[in-house]
Amino acid sequence: MELVLLLFIFTLAAFLGFELIAKVPSQLHTPLMSGSNAISGITIVGAITATGLSDSLIGQWLGFFALILATINVVGGYLVTDRMLEMFKKKGKGPK
């Protein structure tokens, strides 16, 4: 039953994902991509659990590697997206 529920969530999220992005101005294609890439770093949550709760050494190491990679993905992804969007914003309000 539990699994059926998870599949249910997955299906709804898939439809939502398709609906969220309709017409994106091409200016925003890169930030949208790098911003959503940062979100895919959500696997960091799994990495934390694997690192902290694994009872085998191998499991802990695997979690640890996952954690480093996911953290780079999350932190780097959000920061670089923000840097880009800051650039865009400056332009929008600049002298015409």
Next chain:
Amino acid sequence: MNAILLNIAYIVAAVLFIFGIKMLGSADTARRGNLISALGMLLAVVVTLLNSGMDFRWIWIGLGLGTVIGVVWARVVKMTGMPELVALFNGFGGLASVFVAWAEFQKYFSEGGIGGIDNATFIAVIIAAATWIGCLTFSGSLVAWAKLSGKISGRPTILPKQRLIAIVLVLLSIASVVAFGMFPNGFLAYGLFLCVLVAAIGLGLFAVLPIGGGDMPVVISLLNSLSGLAASAAGFAIQNNVLIVAGCLVGCSGLILTLIMCKAMNRNLANVLFSGFGAVSSSEETEVEGEMKAVSVSDAYYVLEAAQSVVIVPGYGMAVAQAQHAVKELGNLLEENGAEVFYAIHPVAGRMPGHMNVLLAEADVPYEQLVEMDSINPRMPTVDVAIVIGANDVVNPAASDDPSSPIYGMPIIRANEARTVYALKRGQGAGFSGLTNKLYFLEKTRMLYGDAKETVAALVSEFKK
């Protein structure tokens, strides 16, 4: 922390991601949207850390290391290096999901195998799937990164027996995932697991190597989508709903972006991925009449000085030469000279979606001057001069009038309709795609050979004389 509270916090995080993605799709709200989604991530991480009974030593080290590397990387990267960075981050996300799935498998393995638990087959298959998607994303992204950063040639690389090896790898992938689902216990399972891993890594290499640089916007956004799906599959493996939802959102919105890119090239996804498009032999092409006529910078200056309206069409060549600042300076001088200046941006110009917008924004080009393909094309016949800077396929008229051309049907910026065309190009050879560009052979076209940055700088100094 209480499991119910934990899950409620995850729901809130998921909602923040949804708003974040939504807001990223519109110019006014994009920056706030990114912040909101970052808050969601922070929330998800903090509540996970509050989970009791964890060994925190390695967690702090991992978080610390990752944060330092991430911050430094995001700060030092140049805007011209953005496509490589995005490709690499995609790969990291994919690989992280692989390790999460692997750690979960390791846990079951040391407890005597997956076979003993409820829904064993499903869990086994989803662990294998997360590993497969993640590895594919990782190795594909690595190839994309190497191509974009010039570590390997950006041209399509066709290896011997390319197709055969790819088919074998696909079959091996399917077989090992299925076998892993059937025999999820003991060392046999471990062997099968490693088979999945190796097959996916190989497939990622073989899938991306034959794809040419011009198709990279599609590849990058597809890899982005896959990194989300990998996270989602890892979420099923560890039965964590925030991973499932967030990963799936990224997977699907990434797919939409991929389809937008495909549409901009008038090709479908399968065609981009499997055709080895750039390897089309040029012998099939119809002979182009006329010749490419070079012109000196000072001659070009006289025409530009008299021009009332100028459209600049940037492409990957501008990024390679890092010419965006010089281009902006030229644009300013043209404006001061009384000309109307626009920058025409093709959706797939460059090597990632929105590539040109990022570069021109870095150079402080006002947003109002950037125009999309559909709004500039009707105005093209009234434009005095079109300056094509390192763009090739996106201005190739063969796309609209030569049914035998491999890019026939792709919407282009119709620079060929402007009264005069100046094309900045490094040399006489064909572009990345290997296609001859008819635009260069038109009577009204003049070629300015050389490094784009130097050529533009030379034009700028002519104006300043």
